[in-house]
Amino acid sequence: MSILHNIFFFIVAIGVLVTFHEFGHFWVARKLGVKVLRFSVGFGKPLFTWRRKNDSDNVEYVIAAIPLGGYVKMLDEREGNVPDEELNRAFNRQPVLKRSLIVFAGPAFNFILAVFLYWLVFVIGTTAQRPLLGEPVAESFVAQAGFSVKDEILQVGESEVASWNTFRIALIDQGLDGGQMDIKVRDIDGYEVVRSLQLGDTRVLEDQTDIVTKLGFEMWQPSLPAEIGGVMEDGAASQAGLARGDIILSINATAVNKWSEIVELVRESPNQLLKFTLDRGGKQIEIDVIPGSRKLNNEQVGYIGAYQNIPDEVRDEMIVELKYGVIESIPKAAIKTWDMSLLTLRVLWKMVTGEASLNNISGPITIAQYAGVTATIGFTTFIGFLAIISVSLGVLNLLPIPMLDGGHLFYYLIEVIKGGPVSETFEARGQQIGVMILALLMMIALFNDFQRLLQ
Secondary structure (H helix, E strand, C coil), X not given: CCHHHHHHHHHHHHHHHHHHHHHHHHHHHHHCCCCEEEEEEEEEEEEXXXXXXXXXXXXXXXXXXXXXXXXXXXXXXXXXXXXXXXXXXXXXXXXXXXXXXXXXXXXXXXXXXHHHHHHHHHHHCEEEECCEECCCCCCCHHHHHCCCCCCEEEEECXXXXXXXXXXXXXXXXXXXCCEEXXXXXXXXXXCEEEEEEEEECCCCCCCXXXXXXXXXXXXXXXXCCCEEEEECCCCHHHHHCCXXXXXXXXXXXXXXXXXXXXXXXXXXXXXXXXXXXXXXXXXXXXXXXXXXEEEECCEEEEECCEEECCCHHHHHHHEEEECCCCCCHHHHHHXXXXXXXXXXXXXXXXXXXXXXXXXXXXXXXXXXXXXXHHHHHCHHHHHHHHHHHHHHHHHHHCCCCCCCHHHHHHHHHHHHHHCCCCCHHHHHHHHHHHHHHHHHHHHHHHHXXXXXXXX
């Protein structure tokens, strides 16, 4: 996947989220009678500027060169002279309630956008991996709890599970504090039972290990012939000449009977020559393949960019379609947004207390990669990604850190308590602290990004 592809969809994602966030400030400010001078998407040098006809305030709309944020500039005595006849429309002259509503509107609109995006995902519908379990990893938390092959996950704690992805999120939510995690499953005989993971002091985000691997879960895979269902463009399999319909008989003279054996042999051989013996249309042929290399769970593993052929009847068993009605999707979207907001807050707090690794922080490079990947997968996957980022943006902006919306709201709370605005000196000191905190977070995020990129 090209860098330009990732950058394009990153700009699309940030553009949508920032525009909606700043529109919240803009719309509420104008509704409350505050004069807006400029609405800018992006920072730095303006690329495009225009003004709307018949706009009595003559607002300047700007698209700027650096697409990593935006701002709404309002009439304010602290930023320049204000004519006497417009003093009543200056932001700083407004009652604290009005100022608070204007500031809160940005994050609020991010939550509103997330609800709409989740609603769209639910209405359009998606196909997802059914949460069926494979053989538990020996001596793992899962094995000790008595999970069995083809257990279907129904519920983790109080959270219902509909897909493998929602199962992962529920594991994070329920496993942040360690202790006991109750998981309801439907076993292979159709009985619903509760199995308990005893995590003790283990917390699922205390290091970089994938949560599913950490606990010992395996996704169920059908026992099928090792037939190739397709190859990825520019992958090692495609370059070597492997094709759909090829049945893999052996690798380096080691017989293979199922796909998982191929995966294991390839994973163990990054950048090493492998001799594949194939059945192609009844003829036996040999092809040399050199797997690529990538880092997974802190180790280098091989991959060739090929996937298994799975018959429709087996695929139907593995895949679940998630789709809801127009009205039914509204509360589901609202609940999803609320749950993701609380989870984001809890993870952030665990990072502050040291119970979750700072390696979980991602920056613009990782976000750009996910933007590109989700856009490639499909429209609903991409808008689901936008919803997650919109929730994160809303939560982060409400943190009581100077420079962020939450910092301004904190100042207003102090103003209400003491009966007057905070001093300019106090606010200036707060701005300095806010800049340092944000700079530190950005450095950590970029360090993590570059570390993942190099890996």
